[in-house]
Amino acid sequence: MDITVNILLTIATAATPLLIAAIGELVVERSGVLNLGVEGMMIMGAVGGFGAGYLTGSPWIGLLAAIAMGALFSLLFAVMTLSLATNQVATGLSLTLLGLGLSGMIGTSFVGQPGVRLPNLDIPGLSSIPVVGKLLFGQDPVFYISIVLTAAVMWFLFKTRTGLTLRSIGDSHTSAHALGIKVIRYRYLAVIFGGACAGLAGGHLSLVYTPQWVENMTAGRGWIALALVVFASWRPWRVLAGAYIFGAVWIGQLHAQAFGIPVPSQMLSSLPYLATVVVLVLISRNKRLTMMNTPASLGQPFVPDR
């Protein structure tokens, strides 16, 4: 029983950064912008979070720094694609490349240093209830943030007027503009929100998952988050499900390696990436479904005519 609980706990820890980054990107894509820089914003969040935590000794300050770092870095993408109407695919890619380089440079002096870890929630009485106590009341704070965030985004997108406006921009920026909606302003806010989420996800990696700084420690999670959004056909609750499936794959292969299953460890390590390809194929083979759900103006530059 304890083993099951522990495995479930590690799955939640592995799924949390994927979930947060994907939820952020979902909002961005719902507004019609494709930001391929998730990996770059995430790694900047990770290095910023670790650095601030390491220098101040406070993991909470680290977490805030991670969020700020992600948001700030996404602003670069926003200025380029929204104000200067650059190609979103190329700009997102360059954000990732720049983030990987910049984080490596900033983090040179952090390599091998002990980090600080966000403490797990501990409510006297509740957290010690057998089985469910730890699962419900004894996890790291970011886990709870991720669940609340998912619910909040669901409510925002589908139950509020602003959310409806955001979705309408994603479906047709020209019509939205003709209705007098500030397309560019909405998109700026969406992109920055996505950046903050990616930064938070990175902070979770360097402050909870493995409290240390390792170069390229995001290991493609930003790209998996992008794939999750497609897999979820732009629905928040499906992102939640997808993130936990991938968390399970990630943890499953680690456990399989620890058990010494007679399969090369590299093959097991490549499972999350192969799984991403497989789910993308499964979801996109239904062309009509994908067409129906994809925000119609996704990835297209928009220059308001006056």
Add this chain to the structure above:
Amino acid sequence: MMRLELVKRPQRSALFSALSPFIAFALTIIAGAVLFALLGVNPLTAFRIYFVEPVSQVWQLHELAIKAAPLILIAVGLSVCYKANIWNIGAEGQFIFGAIFGSAIPVLFPQFEGPLVLPLMLLLGMVGGAAYAAIPAFLKTRFNTNEILTSLMLVYVAQLFLDWLVRGPWRDPQGHGFPQTIQFGDSAVLPELMPDAGRANWGFVFALVAALLIWILMGRMLKGFEVRVLGSSPRAGRFAGFGLSRMVFFAFLLSGALAGLAGISEVSGAIGQLQPVISPGYGFTAIIVAFLGRLNPLGIIAAGLVLALTYLGGEAVQSALGISDKVARVFQGMLLFFVLGCDTLIHYRIRLIGLALTKQEGAAKLDAAPKLKEAR
């Protein structure tokens, strides 16, 4: 508050089309100066060590050619993809598979020697790269799967596969447990161009020839026209009878084969054996090369040399100033950002609108309001 406003030009500006890479480079230098100053280094000293000293002797120019060759080879292939609006970003994986396929001959048949070995290796390298690129192409055409994500995921898979090969079945039994294959025999090593002057090998010649061939293909042949039409207007391409699926395969196989050729050339020329890591991110840096070269094969040759210099400069500042060589990646990333930003100038005029002006506009509107009433 200042506001940017883009005004569409009636035609694309030929002036900025030619100038934008240079403006981007100048902006990168300025940003780089700020970066070095922040790191506590005199920018002028840093620039001399970064951009001048690595290319001040003949043998160093050979090192430049070694670094530029894979970048140019990969980037000319990618330029065809990007012109056709097909996003292959997994060249790093295709590079690795080209290296693996080509290395199969010297690793598995070390006793096989003679003049046939090298051509066969290069051919197998191209086949390996193309085969690996065929996966995302097939998934895109058959299942409509996003090629950006699949081609990138396959990079991680390729890196892990290479790691397994050199630690497992292909490891040199006499290598004292080091994760590497046997050293390639003499007939499996790509010859140096001028052994007396430096290490540069035939890989650089392959890169120049490939760039020239792609330049002819894109500018002088029907296929190149097809690429451009499908890239700028898929609808027009369909009316002209150009098949999108065929184009996806063409672009992926071509760029994959060139990345594979780069991979086997690197392993057979510069390294001489397979190792767990055979590329300092050439497949990704080549994306920057492609854009900096304005997706033009001849521009890509120049851009490849520039980006190769950023690698050498990174190594130079690390050994001379103790700055992390990651600074090279930062320079490369900044360069791409500025290139993309400057490209906006080709299609748009940028107007800065200050607050004062918007107030005037507001006042003008207020003035107009009563007149409207009168008109009614």
